[in-house]
Structures are given as structure tokens and as C-alpha cells.
Amino acid sequence: MNVTVDLSFLIAVKDMREEQRRFFELTKEAKAKKLPKLWSLRKSCLDSSRQMEALVDIRLEQYLNGKEGHRD
Numbered sequence: 001m002n003v004t005v006d007l008s009f010l011i012a013v014k015d016m017r018e019e020q021r022r023f024f025e026l027t028k029e030a031k032a033k034k035l036p037k038l039w040s041l042r043k044s045c046l047d048s049s050r051q052m053e054a055l056v057d058i059r060l061e062q063y064l065n066g067k068e069g070h071r072d
Contacts, residue, residue, distance in 0.1 A: 009059050016052040023049050 023045045030038035 003063055005063055009056075009063070012052065012056050012059065016049065016056050019045060019049040019052055 023042065026038060026042040026045055030042050
């Protein structure tokens with residue numbers, strides 16, 4: 001089975017994964033340097049990543065349930 005999705009969905013997945021990688025990098029740096037500013041950036045990044053993840057999950061569910069996209 002093939003599912004056709006919008007390019008915007010793939011871009012959203014890519015952006016989400018980049019934000020998750022940034023979160024893990026900030027976590028590593030914050031633990032090493034113990035700077036409050038890094039912990040704040042890390043928290044902001046985590047919040048952003050979770051929001052992106054929720055949107056991607058919604059769109060993914062829509063595609064898989066046939067509400068958007070085209071199945072072959």
C-alpha cells in the first residue's frame with residue numbers, strides 16, 4: 001500500500017526531528033556547564049518539540065485513517 005502525503009507533512013517531521021536533536025544537545029551541554037540559561041533554552045526547546053510532535057501525530061493519524069492524502 002502506498003500513501004501520498006503533503007510535502008508540508010514531511011517538512012514538519014524533519015523540523016520536529018531537528019528540534020529533538022537540538023534538545024538532546026542542549027541537555028548534554030546544560031549538564032556539563034550547569035548554566036541556568038542553558039536549562040531555560042532546553043526547556044523552551046522541549047516545549048517546542050512536544051508541540052511539533054503533537055501536530056505531526058495528528059497529521060499522521062489523519063493520513064493513516066484516510067482522512068487526508070491518497071492511498072494506492
